[in-house]
Amino acid sequence: MQTSAAVVDRQRATTRRCPSVATLERWVAATLDAIPTEGARRGEVTVRYVEPEESRRLNAQFRQRDKPTNVLSFPAAPEVADLAPAHSEAPPYLGDLVICTAVVEEEAAAQGKSGRAHHAHMVVHGILHLLGYDHLTEAQADQMEAIEIRVMRILGYSDPYD
Numbered sequence: 001m002q003t004s005a006a007v008v009d010r011q012r013a014t015t016r017r018c019p020s021v022a023t024l025e026r027w028v029a030a031t032l033d034a035i036p037t038e039g040a041r042r043g044e045v046t047v048r049y050v051e052p053e054e055s056r057r058l059n060a061q062f063r064q065r066d067k068p069t070n071v072l073s074f075p076a077a078p079e080v081a082d083l084a085p086a087h088s089e090a091p092p093y094l095g096d097l098v099i100c101t102a103v104v105e106e107e108a109a110a111q112g113k114s115g116r117a118h119h120a121h122m123v124v125h126g127i128l129h130l131l132g133y134d135h136l137t138e139a140q141a142d143q144m145e146a147i148e149i150r151v152m153r154i155l156g157y158s159d160p161y162d
Contacts, residue, residue, distance in 0.1 A: 006032060007044040007091055016101040018049045019119060027120050027155065031127040034151045042091035045130065047123070048098045055100035070107060071122040072098040073129035097126040113160070117152070121160040124151045 006028035010021050019027075024047055032041040050058075055068035062072065076095040099122060108118035128144055135141035149159050 005029065005042040005091055009044070009046045011046060011048040013054060014049045014051050014101055016049070016105070018101060019116075019123075024123065027123045028127055030151050030154050031124045031147075034147050034154070035131060043094040043127075043130075044091045045094045045127065046096045048096065050098055050100055052100055052102050055098065055103065058098055068100050068103050070100060070103045071126040073126045074098070075130045075132070094127070094130040097123065097130070099123070099126070117157040117160070120155055120157055121148065121152060124148050124155075 006025045008021050008024040008028060010018065010024060012018055028043065028045060032043055035041055052068035055072070056066065058072055059069045060066040062074075063069075074096040076093045099119075101119075104119050104122055105115050107113075108115045111118070125144075125148060128147060133140070133144045133147070135144050145161060149161065152158070152160055
């Protein structure tokens, strides 16, 4: 099995601890490896860590929800096929994730999960959104959750939906 390549640009606009770039690249690569496709998938992503106020502002602006949220996904292209020229040496730019570590930590504590496991799940979930996966219908949710569960197990974490 070929391993996917992931490039992560990590931005910190928070004082809270954030996963290292190497950890993020491992989580993203595992997600890319789990996508049904021929050959290895490559991708570059920006992961920006923010305080609750920035998360709230972005969530209100782009999702019309005036509260901070765990992860926001901003795909680089409307269709995955449009991400990069076919013969490009550089990995395609998948898009941006904005993660509010405070919300992720609060959710992990409320759900009785480790902060690291929940954080990994939010990255996996966000990457799947960048790749065009969604959970608007039951069938979509089942497909997306199955990939998330598989990736989390590969990364050594338990089923995030248990």
